[in-house]
Amino acid sequence: MGRDQSGATGVIDGLRERIESTRQYDSHPLVTAAAVLVAVTVISPLLWLGLRAAAVGPTEAVSILTASSTMQVFTNSLALVASVTAVSVVLGVPLAVLTVLTDLPFRRVWTVALALPLVVPSYLGAFAFVSAFGPHGTLAELLSPVGVTIPTIYGFEGATLVLGLFVYPYVFLTTRASLLSFDARQLEAAQTLNHDFRSAFRRIVLPQIAPGVTAGTLLVAFYALSDFGTPAIMHFDTFTRVIYVQYNNFGRGTASLLSIQLLAVTALVLFLESRFGSGADSGDGYGGGVTGADSPITPLGWAKVPALLFCGAVVALTLVVPVAIFGMWLLRSGPGYAAGGFGFEWTFAINSVYIAAIAAAATVLAALPIAYVSARSDSRVGRLLERSTYVGYAVPGIVLALALVFLGANYLPWLYQTLPLLVFAYVVRFLPQAVGATRSSVLQVDSELLGAARTLGETPKGAFRRVTLPLIAPGLVAGAALVFLTTMKELPATLILHPTGFTTLVTYIWRVQEAGYYGRAALPALVLVAVSALSMILLLRQEGDNA
Amino acid sequence: MRNDTPELTRRSSPTADEAEPDTEAMLTLDGVTKRYGADTAVDNVDLTVRDGELLTLLGPSGCGKTTTLRMIAGLEMPTSGRVGVDDECVAADGDGVPPEQRDVGMVFQEFALFPHLTVAENVGFGLDDWDAEDREQRVTDLLDLVGLSAFADRSPDNLSGGQRQRVALARSLAPEPDVLLLDEPFANLDIRLRERMREEVRRIIKETNVTAVSVTHDQEEALSISDRVAVMSEGQIEQVGHPETVFEHPKSRFVADFLGQASFLTGQFGGDHINTGLGTLPAELLQGLTTDYDGARLDVLVRPDDLRATPCGDESRGGNGTLVGRQYTGPSFVYAVELDTGDVVHCEHNHASELELGERVTVDLVADHTLAWYPAE
Numbered sequence: 001m002g003r004d005q006s007g008a009t010g011v012i013d014g015l016r017e018r019i020e021s022t023r024q025y026d027s028h029p030l031v032t033a034a035a036v037l038v039a040v041t042v043i044s045p046l047l048w049l050g051l052r053a054a055a056v057g058p059t060e061a062v063s064i065l066t067a068s069s070t071m072q073v074f075t076n077s078l079a080l081v082a083s084v085t086a087v088s089v090v091l092g093v094p095l096a097v098l099t100v101l102t103d104l105p106f107r108r109v110w111t112v113a114l115a116l117p118l119v120v121p122s123y124l125g126a127f128a129f130v131s132a133f134g135p136h137g138t139l140a141e142l143l144s145p146v147g148v149t150i151p152t153i154y155g156f157e158g159a160t161l162v163l164g165l166f167v168y169p170y171v172f173l174t175t176r177a178s179l180l181s182f183d184a185r186q187l188e189a190a191q192t193l194n195h196d197f198r199s200a201f202r203r204i205v206l207p208q209i210a211p212g213v214t215a216g217t218l219l220v221a222f223y224a225l226s227d228f229g230t231p232a233i234m235h236f237d238t239f240t241r242v243i244y245v246q247y248n249n250f251g252r253g254t255a256s257l258l259s260i261q262l263l264a265v266t267a268l269v270l271f272l273e274s275r276f277g278s279g280a281d282s283g284d285g286y287g288g289g290v291t292g293a294d295s296p297i298t299p300l301g302w303a304k305v306p307a308l309l310f311c312g313a314v315v316a317l318t319l320v321v322p323v324a325i326f327g328m329w330l331l332r333s334g335p336g337y338a339a340g341g342f343g344f345e346w347t348f349a350i351n352s353v354y355i356a357a358i359a360a361a362a363t364v365l366a367a368l369p370i371a372y373v374s375a376r377s378d379s380r381v382g383r384l385l386e387r388s389t390y391v392g393y394a395v396p397g398i399v400l401a402l403a404l405v406f407l408g409a410n411y412l413p414w415l416y417q418t419l420p421l422l423v424f425a426y427v428v429r430f431l432p433q434a435v436g437a438t439r440s441s442v443l444q445v446d447s448e449l450l451g452a453a454r455t456l457g458e459t460p461k462g463a464f465r466r467v468t469l470p471l472i473a474p475g476l477v478a479g480a481a482l483v484f485l486t487t488m489k490e491l492p493a494t495l496i497l498h499p500t501g502f503t504t505l506v507t508y509i510w511r512v513q514e515a516g517y518y519g520r521a522a523l524p525a526l527v528l529v530a531v532s533a534l535s536m537i538l539l540l541r542q543e544g545d546n547a
Numbered sequence: 548m549r550n551d552t553p554e555l556t557r558r559s560s561p562t563a564d565e566a567e568p569d570t571e572a573m574l575t576l577d578g579v580t581k582r583y584g585a586d587t588a589v590d591n592v593d594l595t596v597r598d599g600e601l602l603t604l605l606g607p608s609g610c611g612k613t614t615t616l617r618m619i620a621g622l623e624m625p626t627s628g629r630v631g632v633d634d635e636c637v638a639a640d641g642d643g644v645p646p647e648q649r650d651v652g653m654v655f656q657e658f659a660l661f662p663h664l665t666v667a668e669n670v671g672f673g674l675d676d677w678d679a680e681d682r683e684q685r686v687t688d689l690l691d692l693v694g695l696s697a698f699a700d701r702s703p704d705n706l707s708g709g710q711r712q713r714v715a716l717a718r719s720l721a722p723e724p725d726v727l728l729l730d731e732p733f734a735n736l737d738i739r740l741r742e743r744m745r746e747e748v749r750r751i752i753k754e755t756n757v758t759a760v761s762v763t764h765d766q767e768e769a770l771s772i773s774d775r776v777a778v779m780s781e782g783q784i785e786q787v788g789h790p791e792t793v794f795e796h797p798k799s800r801f802v803a804d805f806l807g808q809a810s811f812l813t814g815q816f817g818g819d820h821i822n823t824g825l826g827t828l829p830a831e832l833l834q835g836l837t838t839d840y841d842g843a844r845l846d847v848l849v850r851p852d853d854l855r856a857t858p859c860g861d862e863s864r865g866g867n868g869t870l871v872g873r874q875y876t877g878p879s880f881v882y883a884v885e886l887d888t889g890d891v892v893h894c895e896h897n898h899a900s901e902l903e904l905g906e907r908v909t910v911d912l913v914a915d916h917t918l919a920w921y922p923a924e
Contacts, residue, residue: 188622189659191646193673207663
């Protein structure tokens with residue numbers, strides 16, 4: 001009996017030792033506390049939004065929400081979501097199939113070029129299309145002498161066209177991911193079983209990529225709901241545009257109620273996305289071993305030229321048209337053109353870089369404890385902390401900006417219209433990007449290295465400084481760079497929260513766009529296109545590192 | 548070791564090898580060539596596979612065997628040459644009938660089962676133009692044939708490797724193809740399952756009486772399942788024949804080497820005998836040796852199972868060689884003996900033996916068949 005007991009204690013001691021040896025790499029309580037603080041802070045704007053909405057009386061709230069104008073906004077938004085989703089599928093699925101399964105020439109180049117619109121803010125596209133095809137646009141100017149008038153670009157059709165062209169990459173990329181994990185030998189198997197390509201595609205490929213396509217369409221739906229720039233430029237009354245108009249006209253109660261309604265719809269979309277989205281990467285090609293190199297490629301044959309024209313047309317509309325339009329405006333603007341109240345000043349660019357740099361540093365600082373805790377511990381707390389940062393993704397920019405306006409106006413007037421509040425908005429919006437980059441680099445640090453440092457006499461703090469930090473530095477820098485570039489082109493929060501007199505590239509573009517002086521925006525718009533291309537390169541490099 | 552293989556007894560005797568085919572040709576390749584740019588993957592291949600026969604293309608990786616198979620399936624088109632299935636030309640000089648219009652079934656190396664369909668739906672996939680009742684019956688029959696009736700409604704994800712292979716086999720047999728192709732069918736199975744599946748697959752193929760062409764780089768697999776073996780090297784067929792013939796009388800050193808541990812005895816032909824490191828061998832022992840070669844130097848092929856080494860006791864002279872290596876393979880020992888002439892040969896003993904390295908031994912020829920030989924290099 002006595003021996004048994006001592007045996008049992010021995011086992012328990014051994015277990016305790018093991019548990020403690022893993023705990024030794026766990027994060028310091030202070031780090032966890034910092035992570036919790038950051039998480040609570042980034043979630044807080046939702047609370048202020050709720051408080052502001054609650055301040056509207058119940059009867060008034062019901063009458064606002066049931067007003068025919070609100071219904072119209074709701075219908076408009078859903079119609080836009082439906083049409084943009086349809087355009088995205090029509091563009092994204094065939095392009096994904098062409099770049100993965102067929103012998104389309106220059107597939108790698110096309111893949112990058114076709115994914116690029118994802119990082120170009122759609123308001124730049126909308127702006128380019130309006131200045132090309134709008135009433136006072138380039139095309140109208142060219143055609144008016146010969147008496148031809150073109151149909152208006154404004155409204156539902158224009159918003160659908162532009163949003164569709166700039167968000168289809170979500171469908172393109174998720175479909176590609178499904179196709180890449182799809183074992184293309186199945187197509188050959190189907191062919192030896194008496195099915196031609198078309199029938200094999202319908203029976204074998206489509207059912208297997210359906211989850212990926214669905215995930216992409218839900219992302220598209222989410223983006224179409226929360227995008228502010230395109231509907232605003234296209235004068236189409238969706239949630240985001242009406243919220244902005246109401247806010248400007250001091251209908252802040254209405255704006256907050258609409259925001260909450262919009263949040264509910266986006267929450268539904270995101271919920272569906274979390275249900276179906278996971279299906280996108282579960283299409284395992286069991287049997288394995290089929291790599292890109294030896295997976296069979298379907299020859300296009302006579303369809304090669306039409307396929308190339310299709311890819312070329314999409315790239316022309318999304319990339320060539322904006323760059324060409326901006327470039328043309330830039331060349332046209334002679335001396336003196338920049339005069340007047342709308343003149344471009346280089347301080348705008350400096351302001352953009354300045355605020356983006358601060359935002360990048362602040363975001364990475366806030367991301368570090370969360371990334372560290374969630375990577376180092378597999379607990380519920382760790383996961384919860386990481387999820388809390390998703391608020392930045394889930395809340396449309398215009399809603400977040402509005403929430404912070406309420407915070408400033410009602411509780412912290414000294415913060416209202418200051419740079420710190422703007423920086424805070426950026427931190428909330430882009431925290432997920434920084435956490436993602438940092439977390440994956442923390443995960444790559446072998447915890448045995450910390451153990452080694454400890455056995456060599458370092459304190460936990462010293463081990464972090466001398467071992468972890470140098471190893472995760474590239475991840476931190478990548479995260480910071482991504483946040484920097486994304487901040488440069490952020491529209492809704494910048495527009496609503498920028499301090500009076502603090503003009504950035506984005507607010508300048510918006511001002512001249514609203515005034516119709518398209519030519520003035522050529523240079524800043526081109527700068528933002530370049531910024532977009534840079535962030536694409538960063539994203540591709542990150543993807544390469546993770547692979 | 549070869550004698551353990553039960554298939555040997557089922558086959559026709561090796562002497563029928565050179566005889567005229569007793570059944571008509573189901574598949575013919577006529578000067579089939581495939582080039583990728585400057586590289587020639589398959590070089591002027593002629594091959595005839597008879598109705599109901601199981602032929603294996605055997606060769607090292609990159610020898611063109613899989614490309615040949617894919618050209619028969621229609622997944623690749625030959626650059627030149629002609630492919631005929633059941634007297635119908637399906638490919639000629641760079642153009643041909645697409646795979647879905649050929650009566651050719653194929654079992655893929657990774658099986659390529661459709662993961663979103665059930666086992667029964669996979670098997671019925673190629674039966675679209677059958678009416679529902681016949682289709683159902685055919686699927687039932689085939690699942691029965693491969694012993695998977697109980698798995699009809701399962702998803703392929705939940706099957707073991709051997710079961711997946713049987714589904715793949717049933718699926719490709721379902722549309723009653725004229726020719727069944729198997730691309731390295733056992734490569735994805737673990738080694739113990741592999742041996743069982745060889746017998747199983749041969750049984751199913753023979754039961755359906757389908758003409759089959761399989762591809763492998765595993766000589767044991769080729770010898771054990773095939774009616775005939777075609778050995779390929781660098782895009783060309785080196786030799787076609789019954790497994791025993793190809794193994795015992797390889798036409799080239801490459802075939803001899805590829806099919807199993809080959810050693811060569813250098814010898815001098817002297818009219819009715821050959822002088823070798825094993826002593827004097829009668830000329831009749833060498834297949835097809837004529838007096839035209841009188842006085843010539845030859846290399847005689849001997850395999851480990853053709854030789855036996857016996858110790859010479861304590862006496863340090865005597866015997867005809869010295870033991871220089873030994874390898875334990877489980878069922879047997881393989882000894883390397885350096886003969887006094889300088890040739891190194893291998894002897895296989897299937898019992899534990901007490902030979903030590905450095906020991907003097909006498910190596911004797913115990914082959915019960917004629918030996919292959921090549922003019923000395």
